[in-house]
Each structure stands twice: as structure tokens, then as C-alpha cells.
Amino acid sequence: MPSADHSVFIGTANHGYGQQAQEEIRRLFGSETKFSFMVPTEIFMFSVPVSRAEAVASLLEREPMFLRHMQPVDVELEWNGSIDTLQDAILAGFRLAAGTKLAVQVRKTEQVQSGLSAGVCKQAIDSVLTEACHIAPVVKDAELILSVFLTPQTAYAGLSRPEDNLSDWPGGAIRFRREEGQVSRAKFKLLEAEQAFGLDFTQYRSAVDIGAAPGGWTSLLLERGVKVTAIDPAKLDAGLLKHPKLTYYPKNAGDVRLQPDAFDLLVCDMSWNPRQMAKLVKGLLHALQQGGTAIVTVKLMHKKPFQTVRELLEDLAPALTLQKAKQLFHNRDELTLFLIKA
Ligand SMILES: C[S@@+](CC[C@H](N)C(=O)[O-])C[C@H]1O[C@@H](n2cnc3c(N)ncnc32)[C@H](O)[C@@H]1O
Structure with missing residues (x-):
């Protein structure tokens, strides 16, 4: 039972990532932290050697990437x-x-x-x-x-x-209603990112969407009133093409020339090797204004997520600084980064 120097919680991670969430919690509270899985690889009880208030404060201040939800056990x-x-x-x-x-x-x-x-x-x-x-x-x-x-x-x-x-x-487990004619399920990822990172896309003027097809993310940004430049050699949904605020380059992003400081938002949801993706994004960063926001999906390679994120952030530094990294409910073997251009 919880006490002044001990508290108990149930933590939830995406299926297959409970171990990673536990590793992050152990780093916060040390080796006296105890875990036991209630649902394999996903839901677990953890007890930490500090009061509940202290535990919550630490977990909110340095929120683990892989801990999706926690509830106290009183x-x-x-x-x-x-x-x-x-x-x-x-x-x-x-x-x-x-x-x-x-x-x-x-x-x-x-x-x-x-x-x-x-x-x-x-x-x-x-x-x-x-x-x-x-x-x-x-x-x-x-x-x-x-x-x-x-x-x-x-x-x-x-x-x-x-x-x-x-x-x-x-x-x-955040649920969004599927709309009629929705372009892709990937749209839910950006919707969830908007909430998880406390963003309001209506406040942005102009976005570039790298790896945009079939167009779920582009469609959400257009709905929010943002002007969108979508880049993808694959086809964008036909329903989006006539949108007056859309510019579409059906090309490899490495072959597109963008104007300096043209965008205040850059989004990238390519299922690529993260280091190659970082190289591509860096090549286009001149087009993002200083202080601009970047939302990037990171594919987790070979189940070494901490190393993958560390290397990617090194690759993107010093131009992009991390605000928050989170494995969202709608992420599969990936997580989502929220970065700001320095
Ligand atoms: C997961 S899908 C993106 C889904 C999209 N966010 C949505 O909401 O519909 C990844 C896309 O990245 C694109 N892609 C891969 N390499 C690319 C490159 N070098 N330049 C531009 N797009 C690329 C693929 O063609 C694919 O359409």
C-alpha cells in the first residue's frame, strides 16, 4: 500500500514496449523500483521508493517516452x-x-x-x-x-x-471517430500529436509535409486552415488535389527546391531508416523559419529505441531541439518527436 515513502502505480505502454517504459521509470527512481507485468509487454504495476506526490511530479517533469498512461493504486x-x-x-x-x-x-x-x-x-x-x-x-x-x-x-x-x-x-487509448472519406489512418497520429504536444495547428500559416501520400496529415492541416506543400513521389488522394491551399510536388523530397523561411511548420511521416530521414530533413531545414515547429515520426529500428532516438537527435542538432518525444497510442513500431528550430 502507498505511504509517505512508497507509492504504487499501474503503467501502460504500447504492446511490446512495456520493458522500455520500465527502463525509463527505473532511471528516474533507481534500483529499488519494483515491476510486475499484469498484461505481458504492455501493462505493469510499479512501486517506487518515494511518496505519490513526489513520484507524480518526477514522472510529469521527465515524462517517459514509452509510458502512455499511469494510474495510482490507492x-x-x-x-x-x-x-x-x-x-x-x-x-x-x-x-x-x-x-x-x-x-x-x-x-x-x-x-x-x-x-x-x-x-x-x-x-x-x-x-x-x-x-x-x-x-x-x-x-x-x-x-x-x-x-x-x-x-x-x-x-x-x-x-x-x-x-x-x-x-x-x-x-x-485515445480514440478518434473515423470520418467518411478519411484519406488514411495515419491522420490519427497527427491528431494525437496535436493533443499530446499541446499544439494548435490553426495557429500555423504554412506547412511542408514530407512523405505526404496518401494525404492524411496534409488533409488535417488543410482542415486547420494551414497552407500545405505536400511532397511525395507516391500519389496524393485525388480528393485533396483541388484544394486551393495545397501545393503538391510528386517527387522525391531530396529533389525539391524550397524557398528559405517559407514555412512555420514541417511535418515528416516517412517510414524510413531514421538516420537517412534525418539527412533528408536537414537538407530542407533552411525552409523552416527560426522558432518553427517540426513533427517527425521515427521508425524504431531493431528494437533499440533509446539508441535510435539519441542518434537521431545528434543528427538533427543543433538546428532542431527536442521539446518532447512520445510513443503515441497511434504509433506502431515508431514514436513521434516535437522539435523547434533554434
Ligand atoms: C507512412 S506514409 C505517409 C502517410 C501520410 N503521413 C498520411 O497521413 O497519409 C510514408 C510516405 O513517405 C513517402 N516517401 C518515402 N520516401 C520519400 C522521399 N524520399 N521523398 C518523399 N516522400 C517519400 C512514401 O512514398 C510514403 O507515401
Whole structure:
């Protein structure tokens, strides 16, 4: 159980990257940090030798690239799979003021008995909170999140501010609605980057999109009112070609000549060897204004992500300085960098 010099959390990373998230957490808190996987390679419990407030402050200040979500474990409740026990345990475990703007998020392992879905458990907790505590749980814009993680014998529950969880989506699994005629799923990556890095693309004037086809990223930037120069030898979606704010070069980016300082935003989502990609981007950096933003997807090669990122940042320095690197929910074997031109 948590105490003044010890705190417990459940961390979530993209499938296959739990180990990397653990490595980053261990670097922050040292060798006394303990881990145990709850869902292989992805969801794990970790306990750190500092108070919860200190742990959260450190994790927010030096946010691990591979930790998508965290939730505190304030109480560990034995349960037998019965909904009544779960409801009683939540009421006994937390004192909640009437009218609190609270979101309830429930996740579970696959081993929890079939037929007992996370949705059913959430509804049961929502209804007992409404009846017993006069709280009508919300889905968005909560002041507090009650996170519940269920395994066959134990319910782990914690109460926290949404910002202390790194994401206000359960497990950081942010979902966007697929639109009719959407050009590519890759669009979700840039949408998520906009949120994760606290950006507002409507504030940009002119962007260059390197490796733009079929055009998901380009379409999002056009929707935000940005003028876009899209570069890709592959075909851009036909629906985008008539857009008045689009310039399209159907070429290899290495063969395009761009005007100096023409753009305040550079985005690049090429599935390339990162060092080759860095060389290409550097060759076009004269076109990005000083103080301009770059959003770059990095393909993770041979499962050595820390080395890959280190080398790439060395290649891009001193022209580009890192603001934040994050493996987004919509990244596969890659992560996304937010950089500023010095
Ligand atoms: C993952 S896709 C980009 C998806 C895009 N962001 C979207 O939202 O639709 C990668 C693209 O990079 C392009 N590409 C690869 N090498 C390139 C180069 N040297 N110059 C320009 N584009 C390149 C490929 O043709 C491919 O269309």
C-alpha cells in the first residue's frame, strides 16, 4: 500500500514496449523500483521508493517516452468477481464528496471471467456512486478519475487528477471517430500529436509535409486552415488535389527546391531508416523559419529505441531541439518527436 515513502502505480505502454517504459521509470527512481507485468509487454504495476506526490511530479517533469498512461493504486481489494463486492469495496475504499465531477474508468485482464465486461463493471460503479454518494459520473472534463483495474482476484483502484495520469483516456487509448472519406489512418497520429504536444495547428500559416501520400496529415492541416506543400513521389488522394491551399510536388523530397523561411511548420511521416530521414530533413531545414515547429515520426529500428532516438537527435542538432518525444497510442513500431528550430 502507498505511504509517505512508497507509492504504487499501474503503467501502460504500447504492446511490446512495456520493458522500455520500465527502463525509463527505473532511471528516474533507481534500483529499488519494483515491476510486475499484469498484461505481458504492455501493462505493469510499479512501486517506487518515494511518496505519490513526489513520484507524480518526477514522472510529469521527465515524462517517459514509452509510458502512455499511469494510474495510482490507492487500494487493493480482494474480490471474487462479484459486482456487489466490487461496489462495496469502492464505497469502503474512497470518501467522495457529493457533486464531484468524477470519471470512472475500468480496465481488466483477459483472465477476468468472461461475461463480466469492463463496461458492465463501470456501470455498476457509476450507479452505486450515484445512489450512495450523489455523484453522477462524467466521461469528459472530469476533475478526478477513479481508475479501476481488475484481475481475477484483485481490484486495484486509485483516485487522481486527469493530468496526473498522462492521459484522460482509459489506459491512454485515445480514440478518434473515423470520418467518411478519411484519406488514411495515419491522420490519427497527427491528431494525437496535436493533443499530446499541446499544439494548435490553426495557429500555423504554412506547412511542408514530407512523405505526404496518401494525404492524411496534409488533409488535417488543410482542415486547420494551414497552407500545405505536400511532397511525395507516391500519389496524393485525388480528393485533396483541388484544394486551393495545397501545393503538391510528386517527387522525391531530396529533389525539391524550397524557398528559405517559407514555412512555420514541417511535418515528416516517412517510414524510413531514421538516420537517412534525418539527412533528408536537414537538407530542407533552411525552409523552416527560426522558432518553427517540426513533427517527425521515427521508425524504431531493431528494437533499440533509446539508441535510435539519441542518434537521431545528434543528427538533427543543433538546428532542431527536442521539446518532447512520445510513443503515441497511434504509433506502431515508431514514436513521434516535437522539435523547434533554434
Ligand atoms: C507512412 S506514409 C505517409 C502517410 C501520410 N503521413 C498520411 O497521413 O497519409 C510514408 C510516405 O513517405 C513517402 N516517401 C518515402 N520516401 C520519400 C522521399 N524520399 N521523398 C518523399 N516522400 C517519400 C512514401 O512514398 C510514403 O507515401
